[in-house]
Amino acid sequence: MFPIREGFLLSGVLFTLGVIGVLVRRNLLFVLMSIEVMLNAAGLAFVAAGARWGQPDGQVVFLFILAMAAAEVSVGLALVLELYHQYKSLDTDAISRMRG
Amino acid sequence: MTIVFYTAGAVAIIATIMMLTRLDAVHALLHLIVSLLAVAVIFFVLGAPFVAALEVIIYAGAIMVLFVFVVMLLNLGAHAARAERALLTPSIWVGPAVLAAILLAEFIWLLASGNVPPSGAATIGPAEVGMALFGRYLIGVELASMLLLAGLVAAYHLGWRKIPQVEATHVSHP
Incomplete structure (x- = not known):
């Protein structure tokens, strides 16, 4: 028995948890971590689909997601450090004072 | 399993x-x-x-x-x-x-x-993934490398602490 449907179900649950984390938490670090969880869940869906059809394409797309997550995290964490030096806070509500 | x-x-x-x-x-x-x-x-x-x-x-x-x-x-x-x-x-x-x-x-x-x-x-091993990655998806690999370079440059730029400007103001106003 091949757990393909359960793989998609787990991916959906993890993605939902990531969305809840982005919406609920006010700390920027937690928002970034929740985005990581969401990217990971999307990669799990791709790998499960690739395993379902026996093709390597799902794993290839996961590699692209991995590269994208690495670039996103490096820029995002640099922005977090910069915002912390500007506002002395990681609260997303504090940064709403920002003027473009 | x-x-x-x-x-x-x-x-x-x-x-x-x-x-x-x-x-x-x-x-x-x-x-x-x-x-x-x-x-x-x-x-x-x-x-x-x-x-x-x-x-x-x-x-x-x-x-x-x-x-x-x-x-x-x-x-x-x-x-x-x-x-x-x-x-x-x-x-x-x-x-x-x-x-x-x-x-x-x-x-x-x-x-x-x-x-x-x-x-x-x-099981789909590393060999098949590598063949697909550097065959059909070669343009994607190039795009990913450009994205990683952009991320590197952006992180370096954002992490720059502007130390030379601070030193310059200290020198001009002792």
Whole structure:
């Protein structure tokens, strides 16, 4: 028995948890971590689909997601450090004072 | 094989929920690492050992090290030593340790039972993934390299501390 449907179900649950984390938490670090969880869940869906059809394409797309997550995290964490030096806070509500 | 899948999935969901409900970033990071390791076990069961290894090395290794570095940089202060001492109490690390021990037990059981790679799914090894990656998806690899270069330049630019300007003002106004 091949757990393909359960793989998609787990991916959906993890993605939902990531969305809840982005919406609920006010700390920027937690928002970034929740985005990581969401990217990971999307990669799990791709790998499960690739395993379902026996093709390597799902794993290839996961590699692209991995590269994208690495670039996103490096820029995002640099922005977090910069915002912390500007506002002395990681609260997303504090940064709403920002003027473009 | 399904019992390994369900156990790893339960560990992933529990670790993610614990991550979302922690107040301290370091505790959340510990749970997030366990969640990523559990997803790596699921990749292995799904017949993707190459991606499982990359999940452990890059996600749970490199990207989480970036998070730990930033948390350490933000933690600089008088209370850093007290926070360090508080981190070593068992109530902090016992939760992630138990979840990681479940994953380790699954790993040992998989190795001991001998059906590695796990049955149930056709294993797609690194060779097939590499052939597809550098064949049909070559343009995607180039785009990913450009994205990583852009990320590197952007992170370097954002991390620049503007030290020369500060020194210049000090020199001009002694």
